[in-house]
Amino acid sequence: MASTCKAGSPSRKKIVAACNETKHVVGAGLHTDWLHGYYQYANRIAHLHFLRKHQVEAWLVFLYFLGDKDMNGPDSEAGWEPHIEAAHRHLGLKNHMQWVVSLFQPIADLRVRRLD
Template sequence: MGRVKQPVGKRGSLKWIQKAINQVPPRKLDELILPKLTGAKSIAWTSPISSDDHAEYSDAAFLEKIKASDLTAKLSKFWPARGPQWDALGRSDRGDILLVEAKAHIDELCSSPAGASSDSLRKIRAALRKTVSYLGANPRAPWTEIFYQLTNRLAHLYFLRTHGQKAWLVLVNVVGDTDMRGPASPQEWEAAYQVVRHVLGIKDRNRLSKYIVHVYPSVSDFAA
């Protein structure tokens, strides 16, 4: 549990993030991320790696991947099992932990914690309340209802940062995926995130904003 093998991606964000991470260096994705990390010069990716079945990680296995296994007990108190399954994980040469969420079309922003038990929902809501309070957010809709895939990632960024980890949330917003009818420009993604922040009641500048990186690779960057 916590390590999930993935098939070779044939379309959408699964396809593009696998291609991005498994490119022979220099990787285009690295070139987009590194300027956002002051002083960092390289990134070592630990998932999804082709020789590791393109596996994605969550829970204790995710903490092990980012070398933070000492937080396993604390994470289990903060968030229930079957937490976020990260699209990619990596670390910069200066020790920055990179938590990646990749998307190829705007509909992927919309989700809820489907299938969660009542006990799990109680823990999730408590964790999200702490995150909302930390950010000084004023939600216009419950954080569990519509943009949950982003809010649970924000909660984990909050958890790691408040436990002394140099974590960054990297949002990889793919441009030009016509098969998925995805945005044709970074501006379309930016407009979508503006709506998301409005609904979630998050100010553009908040206590976590400087640790959130948006990048906008084109499908042509990973077509080879």
């Protein structure tokens, strides 16, 4: 979940403006750092805000995989909670945001289909 914005100027100026606008809308303090720590997470929330602002009835779905041994991921929803809470705390987010949903998918339930 960790990521940092690597954009240069002038793109960075646009990103900062979009993040600050989104922070205001979701009730996060302007002092919160959306460019370091959890940038990709914050960026998706900013994109959701952009789409909704332009009358696109978008939702954001965070899909968390359970039991991914290759990535050393959590085996349960409860195992993901500390990571999600850390991201929300860092970004100044409330636990529930409108039009944002979290789904937890056990990878053992996934089937791989080859397109040959």
